[in-house]
Amino acid sequence: MxxxxxxxxxxxxxxxxxxxxxxxxxxxxxxxxxxxxxxxxxxxxxxxxxxxxxxxxxxxxxxxxxxxxxxxxxxxxxxxxxxxxxxxxxxxxxxxxxxxxxxxxxxxxxxxxxxxxxxxxxxxxxxxxxxxxxxxxxxxxxxxxxxxxxxxxxxxxxxxxxxxxxxxxxxxxxxxxxxxxxxxxxxxxxxxxxxxxxxxxxxxxxxxxxxxxxxxxxxxxxxxxxxxYENRTSQLKEEFNDFKRNHEGDAFGDIVEGESTMYHVSKNMKDFIASIPHKASDVIDAFKRLLFK
Amino acid sequence: MNESVITYNVFHHVAWGTPISIYFWLVGASAGSFVISSFGWVFGIKRYKPLALTASLQAIILLMIVPVLLIWDLGKPVRFIYLMLPGYWHSTGPMAWGSLLIFSYPVSMIVYTYFVLKNNLFWAKAFGIVAIVLALSTHWYTGVVMELNPGRYMNHTALAPILFLTGAFISGIGLLILILWVQNMIVDVKKRIEWPLIEEMAQYMMYGIVFDCFLLFLEFMQTLYGNRSEMISHELLLGVFRFPYLWLEIILGLLIPLFILVSPLKKQKYGVILASFLVAIGVYGMRVWWVMGGQYMQTFY
CATH class of the missing domain: 3.30.70.20 (Alpha-Beta Plaits)
Structure with missing residues (x-):
């Protein structure tokens, strides 16, 4: 015991x-x-x-x-x-x-x-x-x-x-x-x-x-x-796409059903370019965020 | 029998995307070209000495892009330093080992290249051995990172590191052949790399492709055995990832180059160049579906 x-x-x-x-x-x-x-x-x-x-x-x-x-x-x-x-x-x-x-x-x-x-x-x-x-x-x-x-x-x-x-x-x-x-x-x-x-x-x-x-x-x-994932509906897909569009900085990390990554990135190139800092002020802001936040 | 439809669910991100696929491809191509570079100075095959410098420079340049990609991809980029601090470093995390490898491999490679430039056989060989072990480990670990995710059925296989290393070998040679072809067009006649040597490299690439096909066959045997991984691999192969998986990796990246390299086309310059190009991009297709496929299938789970 x-x-x-x-x-x-x-x-x-x-x-x-x-x-x-x-x-x-x-x-x-x-x-x-x-x-x-x-x-x-x-x-x-x-x-x-x-x-x-x-x-x-x-x-x-x-x-x-x-x-x-x-x-x-x-x-x-x-x-x-x-x-x-x-x-x-x-x-x-x-x-x-x-x-x-x-x-x-x-x-x-x-x-x-x-x-x-x-x-x-x-x-x-x-x-x-x-x-x-x-x-x-x-x-x-x-x-x-x-x-x-x-x-x-x-x-x-x-x-x-x-x-x-x-x-x-x-x-x-x-x-x-x-x-x-x-x-x-x-x-x-x-x-x-x-x-x-x-x-x-x-x-x-x-x-x-x-x-x-x-x-x-x-x-x-x-x-x-x-x-x-067998029963994904088009409604879910649509919600997902909406979510993606509203989510900052996700041009790379996600893919949408029915589209390959490369196709998705090329199709959404406009969104992608908008999401990366391509103006001088954006680049400065990005660096500020990186260094001071 | 009841049928059910999911009417509401939340969506999970595919956490690792294109930057990680590009990174896997770059590390692989770097390791593959470094293996060729070491043929002359480490393994003593003298006819490979002239291309050692080009091959190791290619390996260094490809690897220089890697930290930029990886650090940019982090949520907190400045904190990348935590990966190397003793109080933070975690021995069971494959990425912790990987970060050490990613930073030590280029250093050893640069030292090796310096001694190749100085024509110092002894030290070039010594650092070449270190660098080749690190080169293989750096790429081996990328396979391990994908393998140690038991919940992602397609990635959770012990074949992963071997598949990644084979892909590295063939894509490295493919890219090197393309670069040597361009180099031959630019430099003096005396400094050109002889075409038979490039054909010999293409022969090695062909052996790599055959081995890769065998590994792929083993993988299919496992995944298509009738459980849930069969469904996932079906969806990946013929669904969303059809382009990178079926077309880029299997058809364009393995079967067509294999056909070229076993047919009389291999005697023609442009046949070899086309095969090299296809292999290089085909391996990228493999990286894409390996990184994103396993996660993608569970975004709705």
Whole structure:
């Protein structure tokens, strides 16, 4: 008995270290492991979580920390609308943390995967590495100049609120009570009870990232990755094009469905030239931004 | 059976775009031409000595563009220095290793070229060995950067670095042949590179193309095996990336040059030049779809 307790203590101590690659803490006694369960049977697609997140962090237009995917199923009169809230999965074994060249991304001992803006160089390696598309580059132009720009950002599980004993903004705002947040290692917490009793799924389990966002009652068609790009509609494409036109400095980084990159760049050469500094005053402004901001 | 249509979703950027593809192509062509440059001074094949200077200068110039492209592409360009500071450097990030390679490779190459100019065999060979290891590593790492993204099915293959190195070899030779052709038109008759030597290089390029085709075949075997990667590779090959992938890489960049280089056309000057040009641009097509394809497929996920 004493021996096993000692073992537990030593394991707990080992896992308590801060560090950019803190080992996974799921199920380790004496550690905290914050997780979220999303009960899709209760989700009504009101998007209040998306709005709450946007207003909590002032997330710019065109990028999201959390979003809700919507799909319509079936034929009239047997139709159904299904929802799929998405956010950073705060993996136990995050690929983004391994990939970051400047240690800007790290894993907190309590399970949060966080971003240090002062270290981020905006190389976007983590954006490419994330299998869940949970990361984004913050645009250069922001209304509040004091907020970080041109660095990679992501969902933080609202660590600033959680550490003050509050719930994340999206959980607080959820009208149906579909989002449940808590410590997975505490067997009395609601999230631990739900995850142990209900049949849950995670996204891309085959990658071995051990996500901390669990879905209850998920619809396979909306969760299935190939399905989501099989059914792209022209409306979505149009929205994407609008977004591109309104987004500064993206002449290179994006491509539009149905067009190859080179064709796209040559077709939009006018936009492209307009987006690069080609007047003397623009060049001076660009240098000023580069050096003094 | 139910059908479902995604009626609302958000869009994710393709985070790495054209600058990164150009950068991969430049590094590859630089490494490939440097391999040819080292034939004479490092591996002791004397007939390659006359073109060593042109080849290494080409490698240096191509690599000079790389930091400009990469630093410009960063969200915070001034912070590129973090990639080399001990407190920031992250050993598990392939890009952290890559940044060291990108800065050390040109230095060793410049020193090597200096000793080639001074006709100092010993030091040219010593620095040539260092530079060739760095040249291969610099390009090898670009493959590793793409490979270590388990969520991007098309990129997540151990073949990536070998594919990238083979592409580097053939595109480097292709570009070098074009430059030597132009150089021969400009310089004195005595200083011209003999055409049989260029034909021999074209022969090496042909071996590289055959190996690249074999690698591509292996890749197709894996990706077209009936899971979700089959669907992705179908969409990439015949969909958005049809031009860079099918036309530029496979048809224009591999099959047509291979046909030229195994047919009597290889004895004709313009046949070799056309094949070199096609290989050089074909490898760019490969870089484009490798960088953007894997991300593109998941922009709607």
């Amino acid at each position: 004493t021996e096993s307790r000692n073992d537990e203590e030593s394991t707990a101590k080992k896992h308590h270290n801060y560090g950019i690659q803190t080992p996974g803490t799921k199920g380790i006694a004496g550690t905290k492991r914050y997780a979220m369960a999303i009960d899709l049977r209760k989700c009504i697609g009101c998007m209040s979580c998306v709005v709450a997140c946007k207003s909590e962090f002032g997330t710019p237009l065109g990028v999201w920390r959390t979003w809700v995917k919507v799909a319509d199923k079936g034929h009239y009169p047997n139709t159904q609308r299904v929802f799929m809230p998405r956010l950073c999965n705060h993996c136990d074994y995050p690929i983004c943390v391994r990939n970051c060249p400047t240690q800007a991304t790290f894993k907190h001992k309590d399970g949060f995967v966080l971003q240090r803006y002062n270290r981020c160089i905006g190389c976007r390696t983590c954006v490419v590495a994330c299998p869940y598309n949970a990361r984004h580059l913050v645009p250069a132009k922001r209304t509040d100049k004091n907020l970080p720009h041109s660095v990679v950002d992501k969902c933080t599980f609202c660590i600033h609120r959680v550490k003050r004993g509050m719930l994340p903004a999206c959980v607080q705002a959820c009208v149906g009570g579909a989002r449940i947040f808590g410590d997975l290692n505490d067997p009395d917490s609601e999230v631990a009870k739900l995850v142990s009793k209900e049949p849950v799924t995670v996204l891309k389990p085959e990658l071995g990232t051990s996500p901390s966002v669990f879905y209850i009652g998920g619809d396979w068609e909306i969760m299935d990755e190939p399905h989501s």
